[in-house]
Amino acid sequence: MAKAKTGLTKYVFVTGGVLSGVGKGITAASIGNILKARGLSVNIQKCDPYLNTDAGTLNPAEHGECFVTADGAETDLDLGHYERFLNIELTRQSSLMSGRIMRQVIDDERAGKYLGKTVQIIPHVTSAIQEHIQNAAKGFDVHIIEVGGTVGDYEGLSFIEAIRELGMRVGRENCAYVHVVYLPYLGASGELKTKPAQNAVRELRGLGIVPDVLVARSEAQAPDEVISKLSLFSGVDKRAIVLLPNANTIYQVPLTLEKQNIGKVLVERLNLPNKKANVASWHKLVERASNDSAPVLHIGIVAKYLNNQDTYMSVVEALKSAAWAAGKQVRIKWIDAEKFENTKVNIAKELSGLHGIVVPGGFGKRGLEGKIRAATFSLDSKLPYLGLCLGMQVGVIAAARRAGLKGANTIELNPNTPHPVIHTMNDQKGKEGTGGTMRLGNYPCELVEGSLARKLYTAKTVNERHRHRYEANNKYVGQYANWGISASGVSPDGTLVEIIEGTNHPFFIASQFHPEFKSRPTHPHPLFAGFIDACAQTK
Numbered sequence: 172m173a174k175a176k177t178g179l180t181k182y183v184f185v186t187g188g189v190l191s192g193v194g195k196g197i198t199a200a201s202i203g204n205i206l207k208a209r210g211l212s213v214n215i216q217k218c219d220p221y222l223n224t225d226a227g228t229l230n231p232a233e234h235g236e237c238f239v240t241a242d243g244a245e246t247d248l249d250l251g252h253y254e255r256f257l258n259i260e261l262t263r264q265s266s267l268m269s270g271r272i273m274r275q276v277i278d279d280e281r282a283g284k285y286l287g288k289t290v291q292i293i294p295h296v297t298s299a300i301q302e303h304i305q306n307a308a309k310g311f312d313v314h315i316i317e318v319g320g321t322v323g324d325y326e327g328l329s330f331i332e333a334i335r336e337l338g339m340r341v342g343r344e345n346c347a348y349v350h351v352v353y354l355p356y357l358g359a360s361g362e363l364k365t366k367p368a369q370n371a372v373r374e375l376r377g378l379g380i381v382p383d384v385l386v387a388r389s390e391a392q393a394p395d396e397v398i399s400k401l402s403l404f405s406g407v408d409k410r411a412i413v414l415l416p417n418a419n420t421i422y423q424v425p426l427t428l429e430k431q432n433i434g435k436v437l438v439e440r441l442n443l444p445n446k447k448a449n450v451a452s453w454h455k456l457v458e459r460a461s462n463d464s465a466p467v468l469h470i471g472i473v474a475k476y477l478n479n480q481d482t483y484m485s486v487v488e489a490l491k492s493a494a495w496a497a498g499k500q501v502r503i504k505w506i507d508a509e510k511f512e513n514t515k516v517n518i519a520k521e522l523s524g525l526h527g528i529v530v531p532g533g534f535g536k537r538g539l540e541g542k543i544r545a546a547t548f549s550l551d552s553k554l555p556y557l558g559l560c561l562g563m564q565v566g567v568i569a570a571a572r573r574a575g576l577k578g579a580n581t582i583e584l585n586p587n588t589p590h591p592v593i594h595t596m597n598d599q600k601g602k603e604g605t606g607g608t609m610r611l612g613n614y615p616c617e618l619v620e621g622s623l624a625r626k627l628y629t630a631k632t633v634n635e636r637h638r639h640r641y642e643a644n645n646k647y648v649g650q651y652a653n654w655g656i657s658a659s660g661v662s663p664d665g666t667l668v669e670i671i672e673g674t675n676h677p678f679f680i681a682s683q684f685h686p687e688f689k690s691r692p693t694h695p696h697p698l699f700a701g702f703i704d705a706c707a708q709t710k
């Protein structure tokens with residue numbers, strides 16, 4: 172863990188007004204990025220007002236990807252942005268949902284810790300929140316706290332109150348409040364309107380917080396007068412107002428903030444040393460990401476959720492980063508796995524023109540047979556294949572069935588299969604349906620000498636993040652060679668298949684873990700980099 176260089180931890184609180192989904196998470200991550208670029212040690216945390224305990228039970232179609240930290244927390248996808256923008260590994264401390272706080276307060280009450288006092292939102296819930304925030308902040312120069320939702324939401328009030336109180340506790344000079352607002356565009360008059368943003372600031376002030384920085388998101392570039400107007404109505408210094416129009420790539424945002432001097436405004440506000448920000452590698456990244464003349468690779472993602480692509484956020488970011496590093500661009504074709512369940516659908520035709528396919532993680536029966544067919548097609552046609560978690564399990568099933576093992580399946584799809592090539596992990600038996608019980612977080616994996624995986628990683632042992640309940644059944648591993656696959660990564664005790672690869676295939680590689688969580692925009696993950704290289708060879 173990083174050590175504070177300046178002694179005292181400073182706090183940056185990021186809230187949002189007007190509406191949700193305007194990029195508050197990216198803004199918080201970008202602030203972290205530019206502060207880290209000044210040599211400061213930075214931690215970051217998301218507070219989510221939902222009454223859930225964690226994101227593990229949230230529907231990914233509605234909430235997007237469930238991100239997994241190294242220590243096995245199931246979190247909001249914003250933590251993925253944080254890790255990518257700050258190039259750090261976060262822990263479960265960085266994800267705080269109301270359910271966790273409520274449970275703690277109620278447990279404490281039952282344990283008699285309140286000594287007969289009336290237990291209340293203020294001060295007990297708000298103190299518990301502050302305690303979590305301060306624990307996460309320990310040892311860092313700056314701790315950034317993003318409060319989910321929109322200020323004024325009923326369920327978010329205890330978090331807003333907690334960050335207001337925390338400002339008093341640590342001293343106003345040691346914290347900065349950043350409010351992200353939205354400027355809607357009115358086609359009829361051809362203007363960007365500031366009124367909802369003005370109201371959103373008033374709402375925040377009404378709750379006792381005066382923002383130090385305003386981030387004004389808009390679809391199009393706002394004219395500079397908007398800054399004077401916002402400043403007049405909100406009382407925020409003009410220098411501390413940033414205009415953030417839509418960017419070609421989210422990775423542009425730190426540079427936009429930096430260009431508008433927000434890093435400087437924040438370090439001055441917080442009395443931190445104003446070192447020059449080192450953003451050279453980030454500049455290079457944005458240059459590569461914006462290179463529209465780079466050759467395009469067409470990648471199919473065979474998936475279950477097509478209406479909310481946030482569900483596969485880290486997969487898409489990992490593909491892009493690998494492509495950019497190789498001087499390419501990717502275009503994703505979203506392929507409905509369920510459609511492939513219809514045997515009349517011509518898979519070759521559906522996948523024609525693609526340089527490779529990815530089968531990402533997933534749960535439940537819907538679309539699973541379709542994913543198995545996609546994996547079979549890749550084995551037959553030698554189309555590059557990258558399987559992630561469930562993508563490995565369907566890879567094993569496809570290989571088994573091709574070799575004549577009729578009805579081979581995963582217990583998840585057919586509990587009565589004659590050949591359970593994927594079955595329930597021993598330590599998962601009886602735990603189905605309860606939150607936070609899967610095999611979660613980092614586990615080591617040893618790479619077999621001479622395998623493609625070992626070559627790609629250039630390492631003998633790797634640590635990767637997991638989130639699964641089923642595993643490859645060891646009873647069948649001896650048959651893999653006959654099926655045209657090999658187990659090229661295994662747990663150190665040899666009991667768990669972690670990676671498989673096609674033995675007579677240019678690139679068929681699949682892992683039981685989720686490599687996408689460890690990929691970084693400036694350091695693409697080796698499995699993704701290898702996949703992109705193989706795709707570039709597809710005729």
Ligand code: GLN
Pocket residue numbers: 531532533534535559560561562583638639640641642
């Ligand atoms: N459903 C599978 C399992 O639980 C795969 C999980 C995943 O893809 N994350 O093992």
